[in-house]
Amino acid sequence: MITTNTSSENWDLYRKVTHCLVGHTRLLLSYSGGLDSTVLLDILTRLKNNSDHFTLSPFMLRAIYIHHGISNYSDEWASHCFNQCKIRGIPFSVIHINCYNTENKQRNIEALARNLRYKKLYNRLNSKEILLTAHHMNDQVESLFLALKRGSGPSGLSGMSKNALYANKYRLLRPLLDCSREQLEIYAYKKKLVWIEDDTNTDTRFDRNFLRIKILPSIYQRWPCFNQVVARTAQLCRDQENLLNELLSESFQKLIDESDGSLLFIPLFQYSIPKRQALLRRWLSHLSMKMPSYQLINRIWKEVVLSRKDATPILQLDKYLCRRFREKLYILPVNMRCSLNRIELSWNIIHNVFILPYNLGKLIYQPLSINEHVPKNPFDLHLNIDSSLNTSHDVFEKYKKVLTHCFVRSPKSDEKIxxxxxxxxxxLYILGRNRGRHLKKIWQELGVPPWLRSRIPLLFYNKTLITAIGVFITQNGKITSKENTLWKISWLQDIISYKIFKNSVRYHLE
Ligand SMILES: Nc1ncnc2c1ncn2[C@@H]1O[C@H](COP(=O)(O)OP(=O)(O)OP(=O)(O)O)[C@@H](O)[C@H]1O
Known part of the structure; x- marks a missing residue:
């Protein structure tokens, strides 16, 4: 068993890690096998085996290596990590990700690998478990330089945080963030640790390596405390950001629509430019988007908000789109740029589940007898977000799974679905309206944004429209007192996730 030597030069490292871990009893280490995460693995193992010595509550620890499949050495690194964990008695697993999936072809491979890695790691967290990475002070300096290069404001210059919460549920700790790389190297040599050197770390085509190898060494030589000073600057920027969050929270809550993540932009006209920009930035960060540059925030304002009233502006932000509809701004997946082609599919009712095309989810019908289930209002539409089904981590996570129900008459025996x-x-003659209207007019009246219109399944019995599922029911779909049964149709949406139906629900209930 590895024992703890708390000599003074290590004491500072143990103290910082211990301080960060207080209150957490289930830890998942993101372990790459490099120097930094090997030092963290070693420290954690020693703390775990001697928790009373450090006045820490006993904790569980396991480690994961992400096999990106980018380097030819990935297999060797995975087995190195396995061995290092084995000698320390730490449970270990490898997760493979495929960065060369055709869908991802065009993108920056480094950023893509990082995004996929975090996504996988967050998905693997067990209940109450928190994620640990081995970022240190020099990583923080590099992040700040990269933020400067992107033209970020105070939020980008806040760098990484030691204790962060993502998507309101995943906790990420960086216990070594206050430690310098030099400190970690000294520890690793003293303890005779074994680690791997990533061959890509010397490739100066990558911005981070360029900074680490070509720029920062001369800065550290001239100003030895540079990284500590930069870390302090990052902390000051973070404090400012937190203060701003507090001050803007009330205004922000009035603008955001939590049901679909959209932002009401009309009130922004009354605010000063900096306040407006700060609120737009908070909106994007609320949706867990990468912090955009000031230039991009200005483009959202000029090209989307201020575009002609009759225009349909679309601004692409990485893999998302910013669009405007009526008085609100929306962030959408990039595949919502175009409307879908008209398509007709028959539903054989032997199967009560129908898988929709274009990843739109599935429909489920359930025949009910009127006695068995009479909805309060037969034309009632219910909505609820089934949060238990959420597993992934991205901008749309909160809005990902939407379950919509509607109740219509059952089909007759000669009616094909x-x-x-x-x-x-x-x-079309829909419930709640006397006059007939064209479909386009109905979408407009019900406030359905243009990008969703071709994605809403229209249920037909023979050639008769019964319902636009979740949005409206036609007179032909009405349940009458003569009938014994009704159909409950549920739509579980996978990708589109907008509770756009809110207004139409209210409308039907009135
Ligand atoms: N392949 C991997 N498997 C598991 N964890 C990893 C892997 N690569 C990196 N990590 C974790 O991420 C931390 C940061 O690593 P590194 O600086 O190389 O990553 P990066 O791609 O630059 O990511 P970031 O931008 O988050 O710093 C490491 O200390 C380690 O905890």
């Missing part, structure tokens, strides 16, 4: 997407001709 089909699902149609896209526009349909002729006047």
């Amino acid at each position: 089909s699902i149609i997407f896209g526009n349909i001709d002729g006047l």
Whole structure:
């Protein structure tokens, strides 16, 4: 068993890690096998085996290596990590990710690998478990330089945080953030640790390596405390940001619509430019988006908000789109740029589950007898977000799974069921309205944004439209007192996740 030598030069490292871990009893180390995470693995193992010595509560520790499949050495590194954990008695696993998936072809491989890695790690966290990475002070300096290069404001210059919460549920700790790389190297040599050197770390085509190898050494030579000073600057910027968050929280809550993540932009016209920009930035960060540059924030304002009233502006922000509809701004997945082609599919009712195309989720029908289940209002539409189904971590996480129900009459024995997407001709008579209207007019009246219109399944019995699922029901879909049964149709959406139906629900209930 590895014992603890708390000599004074190590004491500072143990103290900082211990301080960060207080109150956490289940730890998952993101372990790359490099010097930094090997030092953290070693310290954690020693703390775990001697927790009373450090007045820490006993904790559970396991480690994961992410096999990105980018380097030819990934297999060797994975087995190195396995061995290092084995000698320390730490449970270990490897997760493979595929950065060369065709969908990802065009993107910056380094950033892509990082995003996929975090996504996998967050998904692997057990209940009450927190993630640890081995970022240190020199990483923080590099991050700040990169933020300067991107033209970020105080939030980008806040750098990484020692204790961060993502998507309101995943806790990430960086216990070595106040320690210099030099300190970690001294520890590693003293303890005779074994680690791997990533061959790509010397490739100065990557910005981070360029800074680490070409720029920062001369800065550290001239100003030995440079990294501590930069860390302090980052902390000051973070404090400012937190203060601003506090001060803007009330205004922000009035603008954000939590049901779909959209932002009401009309009130922004009354605010000063800095306040407006700060609120727009908070909106993007609220959706867990990477902090955009000031230039991009200005483009959202000029090209999306201020575009002509009759225009349909679209601004692409990495893999998302910023769009405007009526008085609100929306962030959408990039695949929502175009509307879908008209398509007609038949639903064989032997199967009560129908998988929708374009990743739109699935429909489920359930025949009910009127006696068994009478909705308060037969034309009632219910909505609820099924949060238990959320597992992934991205901008749309909170809005990812939406379950919509509607109640319509059952089909007659000679009626064939089909699902149609896209526009349909002729006047429609919907519940709650006397006059007939064209579909486009109905979408407008119900406030359905244009990008969703071709993605809403239209349920037909023969050639008769019964319901636009979750949005409206036609007179032909009405449940009458003569009938014994009704259909409950549920739509579980995978990708689109907008509770746009809110308004139409209210409308039907009135
Ligand atoms: N392949 C990996 N598997 C598991 N964890 C890893 C892996 N690579 C890096 N990490 C974790 O991320 C930390 C930062 O590593 P590194 O600086 O190389 O990553 P990066 O890609 O620059 O990410 P970041 O931008 O988050 O710093 C490491 O200390 C380690 O905890």
